[in-house]
Amino acid sequence: MAGLYFEEFSVGQQFRHELSRSVTESDNMTFSLMSMNPQPLHVDFDFASRTEWGKPLFNSMFTFAIMVGLTVQDTTLGTTIGNLGFSEVTFPAPVFHGDTLRAETTVLSTRESKSRPTQGLVEFEHKCFKQDGSVVAQCKRMALMMKRPEAA
8 A cells, every 4th residue: 555654654754745636616516515515605606706706615625625635645545544633624715616736744743552552643734735836725634543564
């Protein structure tokens, strides 16, 4: 698997994830309606045209999911036990269909699990940027990670 084991992370380590994703009008409509979010700011072009944005905003929950998803390949693919929590989630700038998103990650802390000797905790800070370089989402994420398996 491409993910890193607990021992391979160090505080201050940074990742500029190579994957990027352009978001579409269809993405926004589908995600908003599938997640039972009929907010007209996301799904009603007439309503949105009369807001300060002048057009539909991309659903921030999907922006959040894309941000975390873009980080998986380089960090946790196949080596995470699970996410323990997210904190300090912010959306400092809007996303609109047609924007292209990319992500960066910094390792904030690591510690061995006190109750699970084959696992450790890694705290990540994820940031998501759009094509103009502005930060559109960020969060802290605590993940429970596998330690490298012992040789048999």
